[in-house]
Amino acid sequence: MKKNKAKWEEVAESLSSHISKDNSCMKILELSYNYLPMHLKPCFLYFVAFEEDREIPVQKLISLWVAEGFVQTVEQKNSNAVSYGYLIDLISRGLVQVGKRRSNGGVKTCYVHDLLHEMCLTIAEKDNFMKVIQE
Template identity: 85%
Template sequence: MSMSSSERDELSKFDEDTLGNKLYQSLCGEEIKYLIILDDIWVDVWSNLHRYFPENQSGSRILFTTWFQKTGFQASNKSIVYKLRFLTDDECWKLLQMKVFDDVSCPLELVDIGMKIARNCDGLPLAVVVIAAVLADMKKNKTKWEEVAESLSSHISKDNSCIKILDLSYNYLPMHLKPCFLYFGAFEEDTEISIQKLISLWVAEGFVQKLKQKNSNDVSYGYLTDLISRGLVLIGKRRSGGAVKTCYIHDLLHEMCLTIADNHNFMKVIKE
């Protein structure tokens, strides 16, 4: 299915419900098979959209990306959730080169320091893309790139588009998870945090809600699991039974925690 620019202009005049009903009608019918691709879907968005896609048993499929694993599981009882992995160091380096140099080869003198920068992105595509934009706008010399490598998180955190994306992920957190996430800023960068220690501190700070038939440790672990499923907290080590033993956050997210915490007078971290 495709449409002309005039058809798109005509459709833009309709309100959301009318447009949704027109979409539903166009997809109905046993002979119609469709593939819908939606990017960056949030929980409340999908709850409003799903009624406009008929389940016509014709083999149609809907593919969407989301920050929230829970959204995928809630989409349908037939959902198949594919959790994207982090990039390898080689993949980070290939992506960095592509974004900085396009089809031109990276100068030999920049290869080693470039690979170091790519490794320091810790497999996070967003970090690679943001830092590549910084490198693309500066002189291609080893001294400048070494400066970037030494202060990677600060270069990334100054990028407005990156901050907007990260702020959005924070703003969509439920209220009970916001202080728990910001508290990660109290720990040093690149530190694996003991889950037992983290939970004890959350409870002591009064961040954990009291729920009937659940103790504070179970509630806290549920909070942590939710933050992990949203991609904001990374698993360090697991216990033999599979439970999370340690966790940490990406340097970029650590910088965001400090910035938001300071802006909201949540806490002030004094660095030596």
């Protein structure tokens, strides 16, 4: 096969759709969600509010988490710092990917993999967390 970007993107898309149809793969991914601490579960599921394959500005994401009431207050820490800690925890667990970094090394944008986004969508709808209406 030629080293053509469009062809490799087609292969990746085909592979993702094949894997997502494989229920055993989704069951394995769901284990990562099931073992999350309770305070991180709504934060992770909130990624369904964003389009698949889009980098999400971290400041926007953590502001939304705070507005939704997902952030538990911790002594001597503001809610943005706690939210950022939640995000770092999700990143360290491999559920969220870093898109871009700030000059100081902090996370500027993030995203979730297609398969994890699909899993979030399934769980969010099953648990009545959020219903996504697609065009």
